Amino acid sequence: MKQDNILTVEHLEMQFGGIKALNDVNFEIKRGSISALIGPNGAGKTTVFNCLTGFYKATGGAITLFANGKQTRVGKVLGEPFQSSDYVNPAAFASRLRYKMFGGSHLVNRSGLARTFQNIRLFKEMSVVENLLVAQHMQVNRNLLAGIFNTPGYRKAESRALERAFYWLEVMDLVDHANKLAGSMSYGQQRRLEIARSMCTNPELICLDEPAAGLNPAETHALSSMIRVLQKEHNATVLLIEHDMGMVMDISEHIVVLDHGEVIARGGPDDIKSNPKVIAAYLGAEDDEEVTL
Amino acid sequence: MSSSINIKKSVIDTLLAGLLSLIVFGPVIGILLDGYDFTTRPSLLLTMVAIVMVGRFAISLFVQSEKGQMMLYKHQNNDDGVIVLPPGHKSKMVYIVPIAIIIGLVAPFVATKYILTVLILGLIYVLLGLGLNIVVGLAGLLDLGFVGFYAIGAYGLSLGYQYLGFGFWSMLPLAAIMAAVAGAILGFPVLRMHGDYLAIVTLGFGEIIRLILTNWTSFTGGPNGVYAPLPTLFGLEFERRAKQGGTPFHEFFNLPYDSGLKYVFIYLSLFMVVCAVLYIKHRLVKMPIGRAWEALREDEIACRSLGLNHVLIKLSAFMMGASTGGLAGVFFATYQGFVNPTSFTFFESALILAIVVLGGLGSTVGVVIAAFVLTVTPEMLREVADFRVLIFGLLMVVMMIWRPRGLVRITRTGFAVRKGVA
Structure with missing residues (x-):
């Protein structure tokens, strides 16, 4: 099953009480591409991210992920309300009950989607390596007895996890900081560690929420090339929210522009640059005014 | 750094301290109640104040x-808490642990019966502290009802013996499992709660257990308590005389009866269980589950974004902590020979929490030291029994000022840099 798109979002709708944060959002992400989600402040970009990664339960629409060789409906793994047909179909009832009790955003991650956060969320009082080891929780030997008796199989799995952790530290240029506390590193390093940590979960799609926020131009440039490395060498599809237009236009192949909870434009960087609606949304200009980005 | 000594400042400090001690000790020491009358004891009061000044x-x-300035400087820079040890760090524990084990094994044969009972109590609190340390120190879930699991362990032994005829050794694992199940039952509904709310719910849980034990008289014996068998x-x-259908130890070996012998045996069994729990705890913090607990304490949302099932991780922390509490309960019951609900009040929960906080959240060695400090000190302070809780409170205040993160500094293992492989 090789789908062309890794993620499809159809008619996504998110309501907080009376406020409609997202209204009929549609877009697809091509496998192996770098895409960007942009828009003015308060347009609903982070809300889209939270819906995709399962931190919000979307009030309408469907998000489908085609990763890890299977198709995952995000709404389903978060736990949906029972339907009347479930009461005659025990299998469907059991599956829904299971997702209701033990479902959640962690299942979205396990089906191949990782994310980072706008305000960095590292395990600050753990060392850098430990941050990366936690991310590999699903890949190590979690057997309690094996761990307590320190069996050869357990030691092998741990050493494998350490190798993978150091691999990502090398990629993100953090090897010198391996034994520091995550919280004691500089801002840029913390950003990179967060990306390394989400890559440790072996995702096929990685969503970066403002990865370049607070970085200086040189660091932003280095980050751009790291994101390209993720795409080229690790077959990761990248979706990012970013305000740094230079970076967005430089690395993304496909851009989705959001304003007031609606998609106002989709296309390549060149189309977006010259799209009058986008320019109007960003600069607050009238539709017929001539502005260039 | 000025090395000139400012006498004026010292005098002011001294006078202030004298005034404060006058206020504190005045009513406590200066006045002796005698029926409806009282006598003043100015000389004793003035001596105390003079000592303080x-x-x-x-x-x-x-x-x-x-020299003092140097020491202050050293202590000021001490409170930044967690440090990562360099890779290949050799812990001094390699020498301390075997010595502690040898001392622990020899102790019952040289100690008097009284000291032995204090040691047993200390070890029971070590177990309780280790259990609560998993829940509060590692997983960061503030649990004020830990005494509930302690009670389940203790009553498990007594009632299991009374109704099912199970002895100490069969109830020991069963009580741990029962406490773990209780932990899961408590854990599941409160998983969505954090901090204060969780603390209140667990506080309620502890009280529910105690009230059930008090009021379900037909089953638990109520306030009269129940007999607990010896191992x-x-x-x-x-x-x-044999009560469980076996032969008394002293008759079998033709020895004169010695009532202290049962404490020696309880002590040795308890010591082995504590060593096993310490080893398991030491392994757990290095294992994926221990790392996940600590990650959950640091940031739950990040944990979920990394594919960790926070429900199961919290449950496992609750269950592991509760089962250790259950083990402690079994030993407590057998040591007392009898249990009743008054042993499981909120004060007990607070004491266990104090052990964990005093020792340092997440620190194993710290909890062991703190457990002994908090159980042995009250025994040594029997002379001033009325002020025990006061001294206890002062100790906590002083600790929180000087070592807010606990007696033992938390360290994290360093990892040697190696070649990464994808």
């Missing part, structure tokens, strides 16, 4: 000296 003056002078050694019993 002389001490304060000496400290003030010392702090202003070169047996391959069917040999340690009481004067």
